[in-house]
Amino acid sequence: MTAGAGKTTFLSSIAGRPESSLQMHGNVLHYATENIHAQQQIISTKCAPVQTTEVAWLQQHDVFFERLTVEETLNFVAFLELPHLSRPERQNVAKSCLDSLGLSSVQSRQVGSAKAIQATDGASLSGGERRRLSVAVELVSMPNLLVADEPTSGIDSTMSENVMSAIATLVRQRQIPCFCTLHQPRSSIWHMLDSVILMAPGGRVVYIGHREDALPYFASLGFACPAETNPAEFLVDLVSIDPENATQALIDEDRIQLLAYAFSRYMKERSTVRARAQRVCSISESVYKIDRRKIDASQHPFRPIRRLGALFLRSWRQNSRSTALNIFRLGTSMGTALLLSQIFPSVSKGIAQPKSVVDRVALLSFGVINM
Numbered sequence: 612m613t614a615g616a617g618k619t620t621f622l623s624s625i626a627g628r629p630e631s632s633l634q635m636h637g638n639v640l641h642y643a644t645e646n647i648h649a650q651q652q653i654i655s656t657k658c659a660p661v662q663t664t665e666v667a668w669l670q671q672h673d674v675f676f677e678r679l680t681v682e683e684t685l686n687f688v689a690f691l692e693l694p695h696l697s698r699p700e701r702q703n704v705a706k707s708c709l710d711s712l713g714l715s716s717v718q719s720r721q722v723g724s725a726k727a728i729q730a731t732d733g734a735s736l737s738g739g740e741r742r743r744l745s746v747a748v749e750l751v752s753m754p755n756l757l758v759a760d761e762p763t764s765g766i767d768s769t770m771s772e773n774v775m776s777a778i779a780t781l782v783r784q785r786q787i788p789c790f791c792t793l794h795q796p797r798s799s800i801w802h803m804l805d806s807v808i809l810m811a812p813g814g815r816v817v818y819i820g821h822r823e824d825a826l827p828y829f830a831s832l833g834f835a836c837p838a839e840t841n842p843a844e845f846l847v848d849l850v851s852i853d854p855e856n857a858t859q860a861l862i863d864e865d866r867i868q869l870l871a872y873a874f875s876r877y878m879k880e881r882s883t884v885r886a887r888a889q890r891v892c893s894i895s896e897s898v899y900k901i902d903r904r905k906i907d908a909s910q911h912p913f914r915p916i917r918r919l920g921a922l923f924l925r926s927w928r929q930n931s932r933s934t935a936l937n938i939f940r941l942g943t944s945m946g947t948a949l950l951l952s953q954i955f956p957s958v959s960k961g962i963a964q965p966k967s968v969v970d971r972v973a974l975l976s977f978g979v980i981n982m
Contacts, residue, residue: 622792667756669759685747714747756787757782759790800843817874825842828877
């Protein structure tokens, strides 16, 4: 997808969290299956509606408590997201996520700041490890759908491949669908994809279908991918508009209009295929059954004391481990107290004088500002 195509808007609509200025109509469905593991065959399939609480949404920017370790971060998320499980069960879920995403070797390392990543000295996580931790945080709750908004943003090519490989492996293990928006993916990432939606600026869709069918489809329209060319780069170039060359921009716009019109006709010709797929979904719905240990929240009363304690523990770990910062704050507080005592000498025990009252009010104001 190119810039301005509506990638984030598209994903937020799928996740059931559209922007307040937008109106969303329709339903979001996903294919769900149940396997007989002994025979490795699917016995039922259905189109199941997705609830907002069942969607894991991996956004572009990571937000972590930098002084917590990787293990503490996942255990805390498991405590909040899986209150119906016992502590050993929650720890097993967190450990499973760590193992699946290759984070076991750094589970005791503090997450660190995204602005000052120092992966070389082992003090904090690298960019790729942070992204994998973000995926682990979202998958702890065992969702029915994973939505990832540019999961490879801000990391290099090699780390991008590692992150996408981890996501692909995990969603196949969990048997859940995954939507990812990608901008200029490398060739190895392109071959990890099952299906592709190609969007042009303005939200125009020029292709939806299996990845392996994309290049033959565009070749049939007269746009063949050159040899030894990354297919993803070729397709993104097809739907990109040059903003610096007015003449080329008009040519690009005409090409995109042609592709959008051709795809609209292509989908109309396949309408009977879609109708047949919908009938399969409705027929199989009666035999659908799946166990994800999803417990209704109403069956588990809110435990405010335990959650407050967990929040306090998280904040204590975050602040108590910043030794240098705490020493600086202590020195600043002592210096401020000494300075204010010299500025307001009339604030002392005894009979209140007009000047003393004014000084007390000023001292309180400065104290509040410094806090």
